[in-house]
Amino acid sequence: MKNKFLIGASILGALMMSGCSTSSSNYLLDTTPTVQTPSPNNIQPVVQFDTIPRYIEPSAEKKERFTSDFRTVALKTKSDPAYQRMGLDTPETKRWFKQTTYLLWNRDISRSQYIREGLTRFPSNEYEFKFVANNLASDNVSND
Numbered sequence: 001m002k003n004k005f006l007i008g009a010s011i012l013g014a015l016m017m018s019g020c021s022t023s024s025s026n027y028l029l030d031t032t033p034t035v036q037t038p039s040p041n042n043i044q045p046v047v048q049f050d051t052i053p054r055y056i057e058p059s060a061e062k063k064e065r066f067t068s069d070f071r072t073v074a075l076k077t078k079s080d081p082a083y084q085r086m087g088l089d090t091p092e093t094k095r096w097f098k099q100t101t102y103l104l105w106n107r108d109i110s111r112s113q114y115i116r117e118g119l120t121r122f123p124s125n126e127y128e129f130k131f132v133a134n135n136l137a138s139d140n141v142s143n144d
Contacts (some may be wrong), residue, residue: 027089055099058106066105070098077128086125096121105136 058066077083088094097118104114111133118129 003080037092057102058102068100069136070101070107073132076135077131080131083128083131084125086128093121101132101136104133 057063065115086097088097100109100117103109104111109117114133115126115129119126122129
């Protein structure tokens with residue numbers, strides 16, 4: 001009887017020890033997924049703007065039609081009291097604005113792409129980009 005008790009106790013002890021070692025190894029080999037929250041300095045943009053097509057110099061005829069339509073919109077901005085001048089103070093920003101606006105006029109990009117692209121450089125000029133997009137990309141322009 002004593003032998004049966006010793007055998008039973010040793011089996012029970014072995015089971016208890018294996019249970020302990022298993023549970024402690026679970027802590028060492030934690031397989032629960034960790035969720036990393038991004039820090040404010042590591043926020044990735046939702047929209048990638050590298051999908052904007054590259055500007056290709058248009059033909060002289062097309063450039064003339066664009067310039068005419070572009071001037072028409074520029075005149076409309078003067079009669080809109082809500083339209084604020086954008087900070088196109090350098091040759092680089094002027095070139096970027098004209099080329100991006102040409103892509104809109106030529107229907108290489110959509111109005112929403114144009115507005116999003118503009119807001120990446122001039123975040124406080126949403127009204128102005130919408131104004132240009134809605135007036136330049138309207139049905140009355142001559143780019144067809």
